[in-house]
Amino acid sequence: xxxxxxxxxxxxxxxxxxxxxxxxxxxxxxxxxxxxxxxxxxxxxxxxxxxxxxxxxxxxxxxxxxxxxxxxxxxxxxxxxxxxxxxxxxxxxxxxxxxxxxxxxxxxxxxxxxxxxxxxxxxxxxxxxxxxxxxxxxxxxxxxxxxxxxxxxxxxxxxxxxxx
Amino acid sequence: xxxxxxxxxxxxxxxxxxxxxxxxxxxxxxxxxxxxxxxxxxxxxxxxxxxxxxxxxxxxxxxxxxxxxxxxxxxxxxxxxxxxxxxxxxxxxxxxxxxxxxxxxxxxxxxxxxxxxxxxxxxxxxxxxxxxxxxxxxxxxxxxxxxxxxxxxxxxxxxxxxxxxxxxxxxxxxxxxxxxxxxxxxxxxxxxxxxxxxxxxxxxxxxxxxxxxxxxxxxxxxxxxxxxxxxxxxxxxxxxxxxxxxxxxxxxxxxxxxxxxxxxxxxxxxxxxxxxxxxxxxxxxxxxxxxxxxxxxxxxxxxxxxxxxxxxxxxxxxxxxxxxxxxxxxxxxxxxxxxxxxxxxxxxxxxxxxxxxxxxxxxxxxxxxxxxxxxxxxxxxxxxxxxxxxxxxxxxxxxxxxxxxxxxxxxxxxxxxxxx
Numbered sequence: 001x002x003x004x005x006x007x008x009x010x011x012x013x014x015x016x017x018x019x020x021x022x023x024x025x026x027x028x029x030x031x032x033x034x035x036x037x038x039x040x041x042x043x044x045x046x047x048x049x050x051x052x053x054x055x056x057x058x059x060x061x062x063x064x065x066x067x068x069x070x071x072x073x074x075x076x077x078x079x080x081x082x083x084x085x086x087x088x089x090x091x092x093x094x095x096x097x098x099x100x101x102x103x104x105x106x107x108x109x110x111x112x113x114x115x116x117x118x119x120x121x122x123x124x125x126x127x128x129x130x131x132x133x134x135x136x137x138x139x140x141x142x143x144x145x146x147x148x149x150x151x152x153x154x155x156x157x158x159x160x161x162x163x164x
Numbered sequence: 165x166x167x168x169x170x171x172x173x174x175x176x177x178x179x180x181x182x183x184x185x186x187x188x189x190x191x192x193x194x195x196x197x198x199x200x201x202x203x204x205x206x207x208x209x210x211x212x213x214x215x216x217x218x219x220x221x222x223x224x225x226x227x228x229x230x231x232x233x234x235x236x237x238x239x240x241x242x243x244x245x246x247x248x249x250x251x252x253x254x255x256x257x258x259x260x261x262x263x264x265x266x267x268x269x270x271x272x273x274x275x276x277x278x279x280x281x282x283x284x285x286x287x288x289x290x291x292x293x294x295x296x297x298x299x300x301x302x303x304x305x306x307x308x309x310x311x312x313x314x315x316x317x318x319x320x321x322x323x324x325x326x327x328x329x330x331x332x333x334x335x336x337x338x339x340x341x342x343x344x345x346x347x348x349x350x351x352x353x354x355x356x357x358x359x360x361x362x363x364x365x366x367x368x369x370x371x372x373x374x375x376x377x378x379x380x381x382x383x384x385x386x387x388x389x390x391x392x393x394x395x396x397x398x399x400x401x402x403x404x405x406x407x408x409x410x411x412x413x414x415x416x417x418x419x420x421x422x423x424x425x426x427x428x429x430x431x432x433x434x435x436x437x438x439x440x441x442x443x444x445x446x447x448x449x450x451x452x453x454x455x456x457x458x459x460x461x462x463x464x465x466x467x468x469x470x471x472x473x474x475x476x477x478x479x480x481x482x483x484x485x486x487x488x489x490x491x492x493x494x495x496x497x498x499x500x501x502x503x504x505x506x507x508x509x510x511x512x513x514x515x516x517x518x519x520x521x522x523x524x525x526x527x528x529x530x531x532x533x534x535x536x537x538x539x540x541x542x543x544x545x546x547x548x549x550x551x552x553x554x555x556x557x558x559x560x561x562x563x564x565x566x567x568x569x570x571x572x573x574x575x576x577x578x579x580x581x582x583x584x
Contacts, residue, residue: 048521051406
């Protein structure tokens, strides 16, 4: 009975997940093709809307603690920034605006840390950071000029500019 | 002084210290703040029910807070500090009463000590009474006294038992759901006339305190008290809330009224099932525990403070399931307070703000495990009872049990389908 219940729950979760994903893919701010044409490479597998997201953050912190080489540490911090950027694009494009404020705050906080500690390293990432701005601007243009979401995205753009 | 008594007093002292810390560092916020507002209206001599929408408890509940406000005005001690003193005194009294009842059940002195401290040092009772400031433990204290009186000498103390149950209902109405169990409890008084007297007496305190307000404005009482269905913060509602949150950070579920309505009928049919199952049973405590577990397991509008109802009954029946219940309940409570009301848990040490997504995982996992534990526990109580007592049932009792079992499932199925 317990096994049957677990199987039933597992199938239900899979079904809800797949139907939710297919529904969400049809209701994005801009199409996948359009997004890829701006240079976007792909979403993160775990995004801030998911309940398991804090586990991803904890894992990243542990990974960062286990890196002892200074250069590798800097490199990893830029990898984390790339993850935060991809998550931000996911939240904006899938119109999960309820999570937008904290996702922008998280992205900005990450850039803040890089500005404080590893700004010299940013020249290696100049092209990538410019691409971030381009993608964010493309998404931002889909919102009305009076939209608060537009303003939040502008914060992310302005912070990225500071790192360049 | 022997070893057991030393352990008991060390436990009580530690619990008092922890509770004092929570009380002194708490804030006048959330439910305590709401009670403060109601008490102010009552102290001004006004009827709170038509004025304040969230005045959802019977008058006796608010009289406790009004007395607190009166003392607060006299002594200049903060209202929120004084308001939390009452449920904590009740918790200490429950602990002593549990100790006495366990000794009465011929439990070893040391074991009785540990079991009663399991209540007083339980994080659920500490959080609900000291941090949240809910008065549910006062209700539990009256309920325990009522059970004690009934089990001690049924024919002699049944009026006293009914009156004590009545006071419990008049403070918070939740023990009313145990009334059918009290009525089918078998000893020497299984005559309908006496059962009717028991029902009338147990409903007298709440009726007497409500009459003046019903006389002035019956509409407000019906709207506030009788139509109140609770908030859906715990149980399976919390699991659904967690899953729904992933959609777009919304904390409000769709179809809540339909689910509340369906769960009400589901609970009532379950209550009927348990009542018939424990018909003429001598296991009053287990039956009461089963009803509360059923409520936590199937009702949609479960609030944080409802978790404390389980503890004294579980301790009195020395059920080890109290351990997973306490652990998962604590996780669920921490997740709930951290996400919805950090000021309740952290008091003046609060940092950050409410509704931070990172706490939703703790809230979800805690509630998922708590809900599974609750249902598992309920099923086990029913299974154990059937295993030990079913053979002693009369043919009529067996038939009633089967028909209720079938009715429960058919009713649940049709009710849920039509509601959704």
